[in-house]
Amino acid sequence: MTAPLKHSADITVDVALGDRAYDIVIGRGVLDTLGTRVAALRPGARTAIVTDRTVAKHWLEQTERSLAEAGIPTSRVIVEEGEVSKTYAGLEKxxxxxxxxxxxxxxxxxxxxxxxxxxxxxxxxxxxxxxVDFVQVPTSLLAQVDSSVGGKTGINSPQGKNLLGAFHQPVLVIADTSVLDTLSPRQFRAGYAEVAKYGVLGDEAFFTWLEANHADIFSGGAAREHAIATSCRAKAAIVSRDERENGERALLNLGHTFGHALEAATGFSDRLFHGEGVSVGMVLAAELSAKLGLISEADATRVERHLASVGLPTHLQDIAGFAQEGLADADTLMALMAQDKKVKRGKLTFILLQAIGRAVVANDVEPALVRDFLQQKLSG
Structure with a gap:
């Protein structure tokens, strides 16, 4: 697999869900086409744009202008940035x-x-x-390759991440890669964790390509569109086969059982962005897989090495504030994982690795083994 040598034309990825199928449109500058696409999709519709204060400063006027030029009336709803808005109060607002x-x-x-x-x-x-139908216009790398695709929506509970929500597919996704130029390096890195995830869980060739081409992705070269499109195709294929996560779609949660618990332990704060939690969680999943004899230590190290090479946290001790106050003990993390959506009849579900590029759903990992593993990692 090689990167294209120049920026390609807009890329369209189809999410094949029958009469609820929709397109993901990927490319630089595609935000300007939003109005014409919405007008064709829903003639005569009014729109309301939900955004946060930071995104509004950069992209709200351009979005409103695209809609206005297509004759589409719109209003705006602006919320606070970050997980603080994914609450009962934020949903009410x-x-x-x-x-x-x-x-x-x-x-x-x-x-x-x-x-x-x-x-x-x-x-x-x-x-x-x-x-009511909705359109996703993701403005972060993480959203473009993961959360905007597949119809998972929701808010957090004080007891855990995304415990309240619904499957509600968008009718269109507009992924303008030029908007990523305004992200901070830390935000972009956090999103990259989800890109790497697709290689780790199901495409070893893509992971190898990422090892060689990640610098071009970060610098905004043609590899960026290629990586986003490859990630979206991978997710779209899985979602089309298992929309409501009754089987294969669970593989997309690689790193998330650990990661969500870490986010909860840090108070859903900017101490740990979601993608950073996924990065640490993927490394823990790889190391647990090695401990169980599913993969080699060398493969686990390869996952850790690549994520660390782009500046992502890969160990519990990398999380902000860990050294000063301690993150949590193993029992606390186990309790937080027990609130995970993937728990079935009280049993934790882990996504583990049989190889780089081959993830499996594991419902039979002994909790005591996981606790001892976490205690070892916390002791560092």
Whole structure:
């Protein structure tokens, strides 16, 4: 697998879900086509844009202009940045604003932002008037390759990540790669963890390509569109086969059982971005796989080495504040993992590795073994 030598034309990835199929449009500058695409998709619809304060400064006016030029009336709902908005209070604010804007069943909600905005706006759309369609306009790398695709929406509970939500597919995803130029290096790195995840869980050739081409992805070269499109194709294929995570889709949670617990332990704060938690979680999953004899130590080290090479945290001790206050003890992390959505009849579900590029769902890992493993890693 090689990177294209120059920026390609816009790329369209189809999410094949029958009469609920939709396109992911990927490319530099595709945000300007939003208005014409919405007008063709929903003639006569009104829209409401949900975004956060930071994204609004960069991209709200351009988004509104694209809609206005297509003759589409719109209103705006602006929330605070970060996980603080993915709460009961945040959902109430957005829902009431959409009602006040008179968004009806035939109208559209537009989620302009990263994963938080997409999850929040999508959940509000799912429950507004028992279901209003929405469009994802992801503005972070993480959202473009992961959270904007597949229809998972929701908010956090104080007891755990994404415990309240609904499956509600978008009708269109517009992934403008030029908007990623405004991300901070840390935000971009966090999103890259989800890109690497697709290679680790199901495509060793892609992982090898990432090892060789990640610098071009970070610098905004042609490899960026290639990596995003490859990631979206991988997720779209899995979602089309298992929309509601009854089987194969669970593989997309590689690193997330550990990662979500770490996010909860750090208070869903900027101490640990979601992608950073996934990075640490993937390394823990690889190391646990090696401990169980599923993969070699060399493969586990290869995963850790690549994530570390781009500046992502790979160990519990890398998490901000760990050295000063301690993150949590093993029992606390086990309790947080027990609240994970993937728990079935009290049993934890882990996504483990049989090889780089071959992940498996494991429902039979002994909790005592996991606790001892975490205690060892916490002792560092």
């Amino acid at each position: 957005v829902s009431e604003a959409l009602i006040a804007a008179k968004i009806e069943r035939n109208d559209l909600v537009i989620a302009l932002g990263g994963g938080v905005v997409g999850d929040l706006a999508g959940f509000a759309a799912a429950i507004l008037r028992r279901g």
